[in-house]
Amino acid sequence: RERTLAMIKPDGLSGNYTERIKEVILESGFDIVKETAVQLDAERASLFYAEHSGRSFFDSLVKYMTSGPVLVMILERPDAILHWRVLIGPTDARKAKTSHPNSHKSYASFHFSIRAMCGVDSEKNCVHGSDSPQSAAREISFFFGDVRSD
Numbered sequence: 001r002e003r004t005l006a007m008i009k010p011d012g013l014s015g016n017y018t019e020r021i022k023e024v025i026l027e028s029g030f031d032i033v034k035e036t037a038v039q040l041d042a043e044r045a046s047l048f049y050a051e052h053s054g055r056s057f058f059d060s061l062v063k064y065m066t067s068g069p070v071l072v073m074i075l076e077r078p079d080a081i082l083h084w085r086v087l088i089g090p091t092d093a094r095k096a097k098t099s100h101p102n103s104h105k106s107y108a109s110f111h112f113s114i115r116a117m118c119g120v121d122s123e124k125n126c127v128h129g130s131d132s133p134q135s136a137a138r139e140i141s142f143f144f145g146d147v148r149s150d
């Protein structure tokens with residue numbers, strides 16, 4: 001079994017998607033090991049997304065991430081990191097929505113995704129998931145401290 005850090009971003013919480021997202025999480029075989037709601041300030045949001053600090057969208061990203069509380073969760077199941085990334089879908093929620101089973105080009109990549117359900121565009125994409133074992137470890141301790149033995 002493996003752990004990953006999942007986050008429902010401010011637009012996901014304010015849009016009242018939390019319960020539906022949690023249903024999908026549990027239906028998909030994850031356990032929610034821990035969860036907490038946090039209001040990020042600009043300093044913490046910048047630290048969380050430090051790898052994007054040079055990008056043109058960084059200031060806007062920090063504004064978005066501090067616009068309301070987020071819900072962070074430790075999810076656990078076999079291959080949790082990859083499974084959660086597949087389940088949330090592409091970064092750009094518009095892509096997630098426009099992939100259609102009848103569209104030949106996108107057929108191979110079509111599947112239900114959480115971002116197709118509640119995301120808006122490449123910034124407001126309603127959820128986050130760690131993209132590697134290293135980032136999962138960093139992000140879990142960022143929000144929950146040392147929980148390796150919990």
Ligand code: ATP
Pocket residue numbers: 052057061090091122123124125127128129130131
């Ligand atoms: P996350 O890390 O939040 O799971 P991701 O790995 O799919 O998302 P990244 O490329 O790491 O995407 O970007 C981090 C976040 O920055 C995105 O989730 C999104 O909110 C924002 N972002 C990414 N690209 C853009 C962009 N081109 N314009 C505006 N915001 C963006």
